Amino acid sequence: MYTTRSEWEEFLEHRKSKSAIFALLVILGFTVIIIRLWHLQIIQHSALSDRAENNRIRQVTLDGRRGKILDRNGDALVDSRPSFQLSVIPEDLENPKETLELLSRRVEFDMDEKLKEIKKARSFESVVIKRDITREQVAFAEERRLDLPGVHLEIKAIRNYIHNDIASHLLGYLSIITPKQLAKDTKSVYSRNDFVGQYGIEKKYEESLRGLKGLKRIEVDATGRQLKLLGQEPSKSGEDLRITIDYKTQAAAEKAFEGKMGAAIAIDPDTGEILAYVSKPSYDPNMFALGVTAKDWKSLVNNKFHPLQNRLSQGQYPPGSTFKIVVAAAALEEGIINESSTYYCPGHFRLGRRTYRCWKRGGHGSMTVRDALIQSCDVFFYNAGLKLGINKIARYANAFGLGRYPKINLGPEKKGLIPTTQWKKKYRKEPWIKGETVSCSIGQGFVLTTPAQQARMIAAVANGGTLVTPRIIPGQKNKNESGSGREPMNISSNTIQIIREALRGVVAAPHGTAWRLRDGPYSYAGKTGTSQVIQMKKDDPMKNEELDFRFRDHAWFVSFAPYDDPKIAVAVIAEHAGHGGAAAAPIAQRIMDTYLDGIEKTGAEKRIGAGNGRHVTENIH
Amino acid sequence: MSQGEYLKRGFWRNFDTTLLVITILLCAFGVVSIYSANLQSESPFLHGLYIRQIYWIGISLMVMGAVTLIDYRFIERMAYPLYFAGVITLVSVNYSGRIIGGSQRWISMYGFNLQPSELMKIIVIIFVARIFDDMRKEGNLGARDLIKPLILVSIPFLIVAKQPDLGTAVIYMILFASIAFFNGISRKLLLKAAGALALLAPAFWFLLKPYQKERILGILNPEADPMGHGYHIIQSKIAIGSGGMWGKGIFEGTQSKLNFLPAKHTDFIFSVFSEEVGFVGSMVLIAIFFLFIMRFIEVILHANDKFGSLVVVGIMSMIAFNFFYNIGMTLGLFPIVGIPLPFISYGGSSLLTNFIGVGLALNVSLGRYRVE
Structure with missing residues (x-):
């Protein structure tokens, strides 16, 4: 606040000179940025472009092992077994129809359904063709690898209820995550093809049972096979859960x-x-x-x-x-x-x-x-x-x-x-x-x-x-239990x-x-x-x-x-x-x-x- | 002219439409980039982030409108109460705030997370401007004049540095320095400060946490550890560089779609943008920012009082610093620190803060109050 006009005019002068300095600094900053941008995007463009093209580095998520469910004496009631799963990455598929036809010679799946899924999927998102394939099918996919571009074999854990239908209403079950559940997953713990607990203990104790996903960066060849492991954040296993059942x-x-x-x-x-x-x-x-x-599912629901x-x-x-x-x-x-x-x-x-x-x-x-x-x-x-x-x-x-x-x-x-x-x-x-x-x-x-x-x-x-x-x-x-029980x-x-x-x-x-x-x-x-x-x-x-x-x-x-x-x-x-x-x-x-x-x-x-x-x-x- | 009369006749004539239009334009660039960044995301949450950003823009616009209309002399009077309220909030966040990404700096409201340390920037600007306004003295300020404001800024600086959020804390100091510099510091003191800084830099180095040191070393030679600390810098440079003159096309970026880019909707949003629109598109964005910042200098030059000028100096410094640092970081010029690109990066707190800043500048530019 200025009481006299001369003081105010003095400030105006001061303000002008300082503003000029600021403007100069800003212009200097912009110049540096523009030069750097020019350097990267024009001069280094072809080199960096090659690196983007040859970015054969893929990030692969690693599933965390889901915890077992054990009975009161520590004997397993539910565990997981490894299996092979056949999937495709739409971006790498040269001719989806041809590739799937070749696959269908040995692996049975719904061709029309899968073609539709591939069309709908995002280009880098893998589409599961068949889960839990046999050893012969694994061998086939491996042998014909070059004829099957974009086709991948993944190792996936499958939940295994050791005693089949025993205590099924208590243990519950897993199934593929629903779109609604995915939408609620604000922490991005899950991805599209994940299995989550939908009922019983599997659902109630989902958070402690499920592991945390890890990540590995790998260098891949043209068909998407791993050449070199570049680094990884290991996944975390879920906790085993001992329940009171005998x-x-x-x-x-x-x-x-x-x-x-x-x-x-x-x-x-x-x-x-x-x-x-x-x-x-x-x-x-x-x-x-x-x-x-x-x-x-229908037969289960309609069973009288x-x-x-x-x-x-x-x-x-x-x-x-x-x-x-x-x-x-x-x-x-x-x-x-x-x-x-x-x-x-x-x-x-x-x-x-x-x-x-x-x-x-x-x-x-x-x-x-x-x-x-x-x-x-x-x-x-x-x-x-x-x-x-x-x-x-x-x-x-x-x-x-x-x-x-x-x-x-x-x-x-x-x-x-x-x-x-x-x-x-x-x-x-x-x-x-x-x-x-x-x-x-x-x-x-x-x-x-x-x-x-x-x-x-x-x-x-x-x-x-x-x-x-x-x-x-x-x-x-x-x-969610209140009181002492x-x-x-x-x-x-x-x-x-x-x-x-x-x-x-x-x-x-x-x-x-x-x-x-x-x-x-x-x-x-x-x-x-x-x-x-x-x-x-x-x-x-x-x-x-x-x-x-x-x-x-x-x-x-x-x-x-x-x-x-x-x-x-x-x-x-x-x-x-x-x-x-x-x-x-x-x-x-x-x-x-x-x-x-x-x-x-x-x-x-x-x-x-x-x-x-x-x-x-x-x-x- | 009474204020009521003024509002009727002079408001739109004096209203800085350019400032508002540029702000909204920048936000539009941001929303499109955020959408593109997570286009391929498997998570519906990430996929829908651009919608949340639009909500935030709406909220921020309303707050900005309110800030524009308040008598800013009232804001000047409230400088100290605001300062104390801000410090108390920061302290309480340190003890009870939400922990995201390892540091405690958030409060949660209605499903939205707010970062009080961001809003504190505005408060720092207001009360530093008030202190220098009260001094009624320009040019040749000595050490004695600067002690009081320096101590007062150090308090939020230390609290926020402890969260730990050194990036934001340093910004408080930068805001203080630029307002002080604008007000005029004696050449002797300026030289002394530069000397002290040069001497203290090595000591400062030893105070840094190992990850902070690695980030700084990473910038000097990213290729030394391409999978570790150099990774983000290299991937960002590849994204921008591969964009070339014209870019790969909107929504066609491959680096970002393949998840090579870290924090792509926040800190590395410029890489996503630049990969898709190339040098030409990036120049458009940069030109808009240039106009934007120059516009603030215009407001500084035409403010009707000293407080108004100083506040806008602070706001211009805040936006310009964020802009330079963020872009420089994605171009591999500066170490990686979580500093967002104003109006473009995803994030409600920084959006709200920057909008309040624009609101204050609009308020000053209206020139309603003549004090002589």
Whole structure:
């Protein structure tokens, strides 16, 4: 700010001379740049142009090895195997049609499709002609290299699901990255032909499993073959992932389901670690490993038994009599009954004008809560349930984890349905009817549960009243899991103890519904359940075997063993297989036996070796 | 003439349309080059970068408009608060900013990453101009006059150098030096400074990190390590040189398409451009830049007060230095440092900063405020 005109004019003078200096500097700078540009683009043009032409340096990306998936003992469930892949670089193809025709003599592929792809591709982007070619095809491509300009052999790792369809819903699968996923990849980790995890563990743990790409600069000859390695940034391997699955138990479970549909999940009742995870029918994830064909995909999707569906977390079934565990706990806790109070079962139960039958037409007679659980008496629970009312039942069902997401978080989960009066008003726009409470008391009616929820419920009974979250990585929370994964149910230990004793009786007592397991090598406890797929006509009960397959009942068995110190809790549903005791319990037994045999063996080994393992003293029979 | 009246009658007559047209023209060159650079990219993200650049241009234009309309005397009054706000932001970025490419210099907003050290350049210009304006003295400034501004510039310099982003930090010093030089430094001091610099240069060499030394050596003899530190320089020279007189044609560059060029949409965008349009096309771009910079000198000469002149000196220096360094780097004249080509390179922060600079110059050129 200038107060006088003369000062201002002095500044103007000063400004002019300085600006002139700046202008001179700028002109000098431009001169240097123009001279340099002239030098490079005009004088050195032909030399540099040659170097650009002969820029036989190619940058090749190196894939990072994808981590293996191992079972809890470190045995591989999923690894990768090397394979050869035939691809072309459009820019180097002299005559695409001719080259492809020559190739098609030995390698089968869809000519029109590939020609179209080549036309669409960017000129330096390789187009895959065929993955996983045979040794003979590799030899052919090598021999005729000079006749096949632009054709490249690449070594590619192919994901290998070692045991084919075992635990496929858990492990998930890989497939070629979708355009949408590519668009989201802001860090440019992936390129167009990459395989990424699309489901299950492969998807959830994609980031740690996948490696990081490396880069190598190579000098190539005219046909694109490497002459010299000029430098490289090595790729990084993905991390191997150890999961909680016990392969032997898993395999036994899968085998036990042979010819059947349904699901089974076994967890460690203390830690929640998932030991086996079966959903049947399943599929072989290897079929995705090469890029699934449209035909295979169609047949999977259209299969009427829905092999792609994950029945463990998405299959919602009426829990049937397994729900009696909840109603018994509720009735005991709410003081509606005590351990010695009885209801009389004449074989049916009347409410208003309707009659509800017990599964045993002749009736069970006088029943305590223990007897009622052991023999699965319906009438006892009709009475207890009605006294409780649906809302109290729902509260306890929630405490057992029913009607809530189990949060294994490996993919979409369903939360089943535990009805309340409010729920019915909101979604059905009708008031609750007492008769519905009666049906719900034995796990029919509106009630729906998933096998994963049932496993949580039975594990909570096994461990004395703590609801655990099933976990898939040893000692780690599931992805996006909040809380500690251990939730006290606030049910008295006395109540839990009564239920535990009753569930032991289901196997061991004279009239127990799972008496088939009585003579097994371990002390099991459990609860059978049969969930009706259709309502049968009241007076014309057909035998299950006479029904069309799809209308047959589902069989449930939720169980744990050994009774005194539970090491495994299992929920099994066998679809359309009939009664729980007959159809589902033997499957559960095979799962538990295999696992307990296994830890007994390692326990014994440990005892001989170090002497003081956790299972040593407890599990030697 | 009141300001309201002025805005009605004098605004468009005085508005420097040339400056605005050139700015937009440069941005258009940039968008086309960014598109071309990633044309063959397999990553849809890189492929779509030119769209993000267009968004940034839109945002920057709006900010520029606002900067043009504010009373710049108000900006002068706000010089110190702006300075402190800037320093605090820089410090907080050092502790909690996003780390990209190994250095911590970003803040994230709505999916866009912003680099406060870029915007700090504008603040440095404003407050250095303010200090010299306050001195009310031109020519023959001695060491005593320069101590205060030098210390104040050293603070952001040290913070940013620690990120580490020596390239941007050095620019603060250059901005300070050029405004100080414009204001006039005594010949004695100038000679002393040159002497000190010559003496300190070897000491400075030992302070550099190994990778920085290798970059400097790489420029002296790139062929000594063609696959290592010389690689980028050689590939950039091959790209530009192979363009020849007329270039390979727009979108037809082979060097860039084959991924030989590093950071091709940011620091090496000129190589992409020059390979495709050759010497003739490059000369067009260079001529536009020449006009652009000369236009700033015009504004300096016609500013209505000293502060206005000094601010535009700073902005001209910023844009000219970035331009010379970046082009020189791609031509193999200077070591590789992450300095973008103004208005052409991809990157929101530098775009926004340069647009604010143009906004300030437009503001000064309007000549609304006469202070005598």
